[in-house]
Amino acid sequence: MSPTLVLFHSNLRVGDNPALAAAAELGPVVPVFVLDENFGRPLGGASRWWLHRSLQSLGNDLRDLGAPLTLRQGDLLDEVKALVHETGATRIFLQHGYDPSIQKGEAALHKWGVKSDVEIKRFAGQVLFPPETIRTQQDKPYTVFSPFWRACLKQASFGPLVRCDTLPPVAEQPLSLDLEELHLLPSHFDWTPSLAEAFTPGEAQALETLDAHLDEGLRSYKEMRDHPGHSPGTSKLSAHLRFGEISPRTIWHRTQEAMARDPDLSCDGEWFLRELGWRDFSYHLLHHFPSLPNAPLRPAFENFPWSQGPSAELTRWQKGLTGFPIVDAGMRQLWQTGWMHNRVRMIVASFLVKELLIHWREGEAWFWDTLVDADPASNAASWQWVAGCGADAAPYFRIFNPVLQGEKFDADGTYVTRFVPELAKLPKKFLHKPWDAPATVLEEADLTLGQDYPHPIVDRKQARGRALEAFQSIKAEKPRGISA
Numbered sequence: 241m242s243p244t245l246v247l248f249h250s251n252l253r254v255g256d257n258p259a260l261a262a263a264a265e266l267g268p269v270v271p272v273f274v275l276d277e278n279f280g281r282p283l284g285g286a287s288r289w290w291l292h293r294s295l296q297s298l299g300n301d302l303r304d305l306g307a308p309l310t311l312r313q314g315d316l317l318d319e320v321k322a323l324v325h326e327t328g329a330t331r332i333f334l335q336h337g338y339d340p341s342i343q344k345g346e347a348a349l350h351k352w353g354v355k356s357d358v359e360i361k362r363f364a365g366q367v368l369f370p371p372e373t374i375r376t377q378q379d380k381p382y383t384v385f386s387p388f389w390r391a392c393l394k395q396a397s398f399g400p401l402v403r404c405d406t407l408p409p410v411a412e413q414p415l416s417l418d419l420e421e422l423h424l425l426p427s428h429f430d431w432t433p434s435l436a437e438a439f440t441p442g443e444a445q446a447l448e449t450l451d452a453h454l455d456e457g458l459r460s461y462k463e464m465r466d467h468p469g470h471s472p473g474t475s476k477l478s479a480h481l482r483f484g485e486i487s488p489r490t491i492w493h494r495t496q497e498a499m500a501r502d503p504d505l506s507c508d509g510e511w512f513l514r515e516l517g518w519r520d521f522s523y524h525l526l527h528h529f530p531s532l533p534n535a536p537l538r539p540a541f542e543n544f545p546w547s548q549g550p551s552a553e554l555t556r557w558q559k560g561l562t563g564f565p566i567v568d569a570g571m572r573q574l575w576q577t578g579w580m581h582n583r584v585r586m587i588v589a590s591f592l593v594k595e596l597l598i599h600w601r602e603g604e605a606w607f608w609d610t611l612v613d614a615d616p617a618s619n620a621a622s623w624q625w626v627a628g629c630g631a632d633a634a635p636y637f638r639i640f641n642p643v644l645q646g647e648k649f650d651a652d653g654t655y656v657t658r659f660v661p662e663l664a665k666l667p668k669k670f671l672h673k674p675w676d677a678p679a680t681v682l683e684e685a686d687l688t689l690g691q692d693y694p695h696p697i698v699d700r701k702q703a704r705g706r707a708l709e710a711f712q713s714i715k716a717e718k719p720r721g722i723s724a
């Protein structure tokens with residue numbers, strides 16, 4: 241039997257991997273990962289670190305099953321052609337991807353496969369509900385989440401998870417690069433140890449993280465998911481999902497099982513799966529509007545009066561030096577750990593686009609570089625949502641007040657003082673607005689504003705007025721050519 245090449249990209253797992261399982265049933269398998277940096281948007285620094293560690297873990301798992309991972313770098317099609325030639329493979333199996341850069345690769349492979357008599361077969365697995373299968377009654381894509389999710393739930397019936405316990409190897413392994421030769425890790429200054437302290441990439445950890453969430457976090461998920469200082473917090477599965485170390489179906493099935501075992505978990509479980517639905521919704525949008533990472537879904541925003549030119553304010557936002565504690569805590573959490581709590585992502589994003597009037601694409605790009613879960617769909621869709629120019633977007637007059645948000649969701653200051661320790665001695669009353677503290681209180685807290693911690697970067701009242709004016713200057717229109 242001729243071997244099957246199985247191409248991995250954003251599905252770095254052996255469990256519930258339909259492409260791998262189908263190949264294993266047919267005979268020898270050659271698992272392959274090609275790093276093609278000319279395809280699409282280059283990965284950010286934090287994602288490169290995650291990918292390195294994830295490939296390491298996948299390589300070990302595949303070797304244990306019998307078929308080592310072959311690593312290549314270069315043009316995807318050229319590398320695949322070379323491997324077909326070297327191994328005599330007649331089939332290429334892969335997971336169908338909804339990221340336009342992956343789709344470009346798939347299209348090139350398909351075109352070549354037809355000419356060369358090599359079977360190219362794509363399998364589901366990236367999302368729960370393939371974007372092309374969820375349509376409005378008018379046969380259009382959805383642009384509002386709630387009806388989208390209702391339509392999804394009507395179709396929610398998934399077969400059992402697939403698995404393979406052994407992978408028949410080829411007689412002669414093709415040459416593989418060493419993982420280090422992909423140069424995914426930083427070459428000069430190694431800033432990754434703090435990421436490694438916060439996260440362990442790989443499938444085994446993804447499954448453990450899910451189990452821990454179902455055992456400890458799920459019970460209070462709906463109530464506490466907005467509180468960034470609360471432990472156990474949200475699942476922290478996002479980067480594992482981004483790299484496909486766990487399938488969304490696995491999360492779906494295990495959550496349903498947990499709810500069946502303990503009906504008290506139903507409400508939290510459904511809420512958790514709904515969040516997973518937001519991930520599907522983001523891919524739904526990206527699939528139907530491939531320009532999502534670059535262009536506003538609401539065309540009126542093309543004329544939005546963003547502030548122009550290089551900005552010291554952007555740098556202060558990136559470094560967590562805005563003088564607004566919850567914003568700074570979020571930006572420092574991101575820098576230190578490669579991840580930020582969802583509530584705080586909304587606060588810092590709103591602050592950038594509304595208080596500072598800096599283009600959402602600047603924020604999206606910074607997140608792309610620094611998040612371990614930087615995702616082509618969720619990142620762009622979420623930034624557009626906050627900026628008010630996306631699907632089902634927050635209305636322009638919804639401007640998160642960082643003081644009230646901090647007081648509501650981090651009332652005891654656990655989160656802010658973890659990442660902004662210079663404020664630790666301030667009484668709780670002033671933690672989210674140190675500028676209001678009387679001089680004696682600041683002195684007792686060993687805090688000199690402008691020296692130990694910055695003065696606020698903007699006068700919020702003025703900034704809010706400026707933002708409302710700017711947002712009113714463009715007419716809110718429906719997203720491009722769609723209805724919900």
Ligand SMILES: Cc1cc2nc3c(=O)[nH]c(=O)nc-3n(C[C@H](O)[C@H](O)[C@H](O)COP(=O)(O)OP(=O)(O)OC[C@H]3O[C@@H](n4cnc5c(N)ncnc54)[C@H](O)[C@@H]3O)c2cc1C
Pocket residue numbers: 465474475476477478479481482512515516517518519520522580581582583585586589607611613614615616618619620622623626
């Ligand atoms: C400005 C901004 C940028 C964002 N960028 C990204 C990104 O690049 N990658 C990313 O995965 N998420 C992004 N999100 C969504 C969300 O913040 C993260 O998915 C979430 O914080 C991940 O933590 P968790 O795994 O503990 O989430 P949980 O609350 O445990 O949720 C479970 C899973 O559901 C999905 N999910 C939850 N909320 C959302 C959401 N609002 N949109 C899409 N999927 C969601 C994630 O895959 C997550 O792992 C962004 C949100 C904002 C406001």
